Amino acid sequence: MSVTIDITGLPRERIVFCPSPLAELGAALHALAEPAHHARLHAWTATTAAALKPELADRLHEADFMWRSTRSDFLLPAQPRATLAEELDDLDRMDDEKFVGSALEISCASRYSYGARSPLVDERMRRRALELATARGPRQSAFVERMLADPPGTRAWIRRLMEDCDEAFFADTWRRVRVQLSADARHKTELMRRKGLAEAVADASSAMVLEEDEAGSRIVVDKLVQGRTHAEGTGVTFLPTAFGWPHLFALHAPGWQPVIQYPVPARDLGGGAPVDTVKLRMEAVAHPMRMRLSRSLARGAYSTSELADTYGISAPEVSRHLAVMKKAGLITTQRRGRYVLHQLDVAVVARLGSDFLESVLR
Incomplete structure (x- = not known):
């Protein structure tokens, strides 16, 4: 809009x-x-x-x-x-x-x-x-x-x-x-x-x-x-x-x-995020499973298989959730050998509340 x-x-x-x-x-x-x-x-x-x-x-x-x-x-x-x-x-x-x-x-x-x-x-x-x-x-x-x-x-x-x-x-x-x-x-x-x-x-x-x-x-x-x-x-x-x-x-x-x-x-x-980005991020973190994944990702970097094992879901399902979070700019990824590790971008998540407030008051 x-x-x-x-x-x-x-x-x-x-x-x-x-x-x-x-x-x-x-x-x-x-x-x-x-x-x-x-x-x-x-x-x-x-x-x-x-x-x-x-x-x-x-x-x-x-x-x-x-x-x-x-x-x-x-x-x-x-x-x-x-x-x-x-x-x-x-x-x-x-x-x-x-x-x-x-x-x-x-x-x-x-x-x-x-x-x-x-x-x-x-x-x-x-x-x-x-x-x-x-x-x-x-x-x-x-x-x-x-x-x-x-x-x-x-x-x-x-x-x-x-x-x-x-x-x-x-x-x-x-x-x-x-x-x-x-x-x-x-x-x-x-x-x-x-x-x-x-x-x-x-x-x-x-x-x-x-x-x-x-x-x-x-x-x-x-x-x-x-x-x-x-x-x-x-x-x-x-x-x-x-x-x-x-x-x-x-x-x-x-x-x-x-x-x-x-x-x-x-x-x-500190210009806030665009309205569409704020909406995308809020939708991403609103899902119950992605909130649970965030609990781990906020504490360290994890591979898809580690997250699947921790939360008892399939690796493809974890990948789908991570793709949503990555599209919203909520996670970062890095490669270590043959593993890809994912981690929550805590700074972006910390700004989400202020970005939302700025969007609705803009």
């Missing part, structure tokens, strides 16, 4: 790497709402949450569906500005239908890729937004009702919330991370100029790749969702984030310029 962005014929100058204060604020708000996703940010989330005034904390809770389980598209600007105020000004110029539609993406909805109509003009989407908000609590439900009844007033409320967050904690945070993010964006831009887009994309995240063939060019983002969009006539914006790991966001809604928010520095984050 993946999100594919068709960039066939897109001039390279339309592909931009640039930090965004609004996108970083969105990532920081998500980290505050879901600190368990961001163990590396524990000190920051704990300190910041403890310092929040109760009134501001309550307002953040009221609107947290915009950044808790997913990220509202308006928090990922395609034309980043130097300051949060400038990006909020851009939001003010967005029409109500588009703003409300993006703000009320309350879940990772299956309708996302198909360009669902705004709840302001579609009664079915209005009911769905209210149902999803109600499931999250009475305050969230009341907030959505207010947004649907009074979009301009609620938009002004959201802007004030962002400005109050900036004053309370984000301005200082942005000063500390802006230099790192700007440096990363410059590095990716220079890498794209010198070595090509494929190198820049791969450097941004091991979960992204540029595919090129006779059918065209595509940026493919490895995620547990299926989506497709094109950048024809617009462009693609890459937003580096210091608060985003392990998430890799790919804005691909119809009618929006594609935006990818990637965590930095990628090489320090």
Whole structure:
């Protein structure tokens, strides 16, 4: 599964790497709402949450569906500005239908890729937004009702919330991370100029790749969702984030310029395994006999005949299980004389839990 962005014929100058204060604020708000996703940010989330005034904390809770389980598209600007105020000004110029539609993406909805109509003009989407908000609590439900009844007033409320967050904690945070993010964006831009887009994309995240063939060019983002969009006539914006790991966001809604928010520095984050590889490995270790074989293989190297004798099964059956484990990259093999010895790759197995978590949170 993946999100594919068709960039066939897109001039390279339309592909931009640039930090965004609004996108970083969105990532920081998500980290505050879901600190368990961001163990590396524990000190920051704990300190910041403890310092929040109760009134501001309550307002953040009221609107947290915009950044808790997913990220509202308006928090990922395609034309980043130097300051949060400038990006909020851009939001003010967005029409109500588009703003409300993006703000009320309350879940990772299956309708996302198909360009669902705004709840302001579609009664079915209005009911769905209210149902999803109600499931999250009475305050969230009341907030959505207010947004649907009074979009301009609620938009002004959201802007004030962002400005109050900036004053309370984000301005200082942005000063500390802006230099790192700007440096990363410059590095990716220079890498794209010198070595090509494929190198820049791969450097941004091991979960992204540029595919090129006779059918065209595509940026493919490895995620547990299926989506497709094109950048024809617009462009693609890459937003580096210091608060985003392990998430890799790919804005691909119809009618929006594609935006990818990637965590930095990628090489320090130890890029996780592809989703298909994680699935293959989990299926491999889930079988009862392969779990039993792993008990021996974790302790040393064994031949097929030794394992067959230990577990009372035939050598061909052992070979079939070992083939599954080898295909998943869970075992290593070495030849000693006329014997082939197999051993569990403990480092790979140890990473399986974190790889799974990164896959589902990506």
